[in-house]
Amino acid sequence: MNHVSLIGRLTKEPEIKYTTSGAAVASGTIAVNRDFTNANGERESDFINFVxxxxxxxxxxxxxxKGSQVGLEGSWQTRSYENQQGQRVYVSELVVSNFTLVETKEQTEQRKGQSAQQSNAKVNQHNKATVGSIARQHKTTSMVSKHHSKVVSRLMICTVKTYRR
Structure with a gap:
């Protein structure tokens, strides 16, 4: 019998892709706390990949x-493939047949909002660095500075539209 049930937190946003036939496949990793503590009295976690x-x-x-607490049920699978260097790579993962949302919808929506804010902050920081680089290359700091806010604001609008589902 191959049946696995786990409760843990998503370590990152789940990634979704589509096969050539159009079937959706999502993958990710959950952190699952162990039932015991280590020699230092700390609780460790296992990181379980799933599809x-x-x-x-x-x-x-x-x-x-990211951070959502979920329950996953399914079967354990080990598969292998050959990488670009010609080496055999083995992957073990949970193939999910059923999932349960352990936290409320409001908690998840709050996490999504925090994640979007963090992503936008990273993009804004990158955009500022890019504009600064352009200014140094062209030695027109004052001219670029005047347009900096317009450029960042346009990029931020594009970013927000990209991250909405």
Missing amino acids: IWRKAAENFVNMTA
């Missing part, structure tokens, strides 16, 4: 965010 298929994958991605 989830089809409509369930789309629902999972839309209903969760």
Whole structure:
């Protein structure tokens, strides 16, 4: 019998892709706390990779965010493939057949909002660095500074539209 049930937190936003036939497949990692503490009295975690298929994958991605606490049920699978260097690589992962949202919708929405704010802050920081680099290259700091806020604001609007689902 191959049945796995885990409760843990998503370590990052789940990633969704589509096969050539159009089937959705989402993947990610959850951190699962161990039942015991180590020699220092600290509780350690295991990081478990998972995949989830089809409509369930789309629902999972839309209903969760980094840090969401989820319950996953499925079977343990080990597969292998040959990498670009010709070496055999083995991957073990949970193939999810059912998931449960352990936290409320409001908690998840709050996490999604925090994640979007963090992403926008990173993009804004990158944009400022890019504009600064252009200014140094062209030695027109004052001219670029005047247009800096317009450039960043336009990029921020594009970024916000990109991250909305």
